Amino acid sequence: MLTFRGNFQWLVFVITMLNMLVLPVLSPEKSHANTPESTDSLLLNTNDTSEQSSESVVENNQDNNYLLNQVTPLSEIVSPENRRANTSKPKDKNSAASQVNSVSQLSDVKPTDWAFQALQSLVERYGAIAGYPDSTFKGDRALTRYEFAAGLNVALDRLNEIIASSTGDLVKREDLDTIKKLQQEFSPELANLRGRVDGLEARAAILESQQFSPTTKLTGRVQIVLGSLLAGDNVLTKRPAPRVVTLQDSVSLRLNTSFTGKDSLGITMGGGNIESLGQTRAGLLGTFDGRTADNANVTRPRNDFSISGVRYRFPLSDKTQINIYALSDGANELGFTIPINPYFESSLATGSNGISRFSRRALVYQYGDSGGGIAVLHKFNQQFQVGVAYSAPNANNFAENNGLFTGRYLALAQVLYTSPKSNFRAALTYVNTYSPPNAQGLSGTNFGPAAGSNLVNSTVPGTGTVANLYGIQAFYRFSPRFAINGWVSYAAHRYLGRGDGKAMDWAVGLAFPDLGKRGSLGGLFVGMAPKLMSLSKNVDLGAGLGQADKDLSLHIEGFYQYKLADNIEITPGFIWVTAPDSNDNNPDSLFAWVRTVYRF
Incomplete structure (x- = not known):
């Protein structure tokens, strides 16, 4: 002007x-x-x-x-x-x-x-x-x-x-x-x-x-990761996992377009070759424990650039927002609106913080893979907001036991409270999810939080699974330089026609904004990753009838995100998992991680 x-x-x-x-x-x-x-x-x-x-x-x-x-x-x-x-x-x-x-x-x-x-x-x-x-x-x-x-x-x-x-x-x-x-x-x-x-x-x-478009803004993030396992065995083979230093990458681009000045069409694209520490049973450690968050898509070739998110957001009224997404998930749409865990959560705009998937999200948010759906957020006043979402990870699939309403789904509801000074947030979350019988007859490939032990991510072959999840999360900023967050989640699994299982996780995170330099961030995180606490006697998830996870496994994580420039951060950190796969017979695993992020 x-x-x-x-x-x-x-x-x-x-x-x-x-x-x-x-x-x-x-x-x-x-x-x-x-x-x-x-x-x-x-x-x-x-x-x-x-x-x-x-x-x-x-x-x-x-x-x-x-x-x-x-x-x-x-x-x-x-x-x-x-x-x-x-x-x-x-x-x-x-x-x-x-x-x-x-x-x-x-x-x-x-x-x-x-x-x-x-x-x-x-x-x-x-x-x-x-x-x-x-x-x-x-x-x-x-x-x-x-x-x-x-x-x-x-x-x-x-x-x-x-x-x-x-x-x-x-x-x-x-x-x-x-x-x-x-x-x-x-x-x-x-x-x-x-x-x-x-x-x-x-x-x-x-x-x-x-210009590309009078209403479109492009943002992007490039990550280069140097990592290596320092200690730990593969929990399946019981043999030492390779100690190999790797240099990996990922790229994410987002186009945000507004047609009315109040709506937003977001298209996210990306690709990379980052291998996760604990992404699947076929991974480095043979367990979901310690899964890193910056990993590449396991279903696509490495460095294959593809669309990873499509979402249209618009206001229905001054206090109500509608999110329609063809590729995203309800936890994303609700969680990113007002992050409950802002110093560990990740977004394209702010860059990555926590190293692991577990440190960024509670179990109650972890069951929803990307898919199509709708999310509605309503703001009662400055303090209270309610959100509901419905997602179908296989909404685009015409095959039997798939699609928007006949396949796997996740229905989420959440009440969020924010204090008048915005230094305290708390949320109560409920999720109902269903996974149909696996067509391949394999357990653990289409259900679970994709973090924690192998058993908590397993199903009975040929059997549908229903889960009801409950979670409470809270965040409190004591001062501009210190904040704490934590959560407790509980999951009730029902393996249809077979029996029940109960799962749980908890965590506490400490954040130190502006540590050492303005814009830098220190983080320390301790928690119990998702664990199967109990199982009906007539259900076998691969460890024997009625066998749940036996021991306590702790996930300990630390990182220091140092701000090199306005749009460049370097983050050295570590992930330490005691008793991987919730089994004291497995030696602790330790992973070192150095991530450099470029944002534009």
């Missing part, structure tokens, strides 16, 4: 307008040849969303319209009746801006100001200045197009009155001499300004013709 350097400079412009429009009436020898061809060259298109969101543009325009509406038309304030009214009634500082009859009424205008005499003349002789409601002129502030239009309107109204009155005593010869002098003195600046605006208009036209 075009702005002048200060209100005193639009004052010069108004004086010039007085010269150009008054002198031709009072001085017939004056020619129109010196009149600018058009004032359009001084006004640029304000539909610029390159530096701010569509929402902020709308808000700013509303603010400017408010200022414009606060300026009283000169025709209403220069009449003798209104002049008398202005002097007889006390001024209400909260009322709309009104005509000032003396420059002394403007509290921020001083006799030492360089344009004081010109301003005094416009106020006391021509009545062409209206102050702000707080009796200020704000001469050192940038001028918006709306304020310029309002001031110009006042000046033109006054000029029309002068011309209509046809009285020479309204404009004195010394004033005209002053106007001529000011016009000559500032003509180079006005000419320079006109040239700069013409150049900006040309550049803006080029940008508009070459």
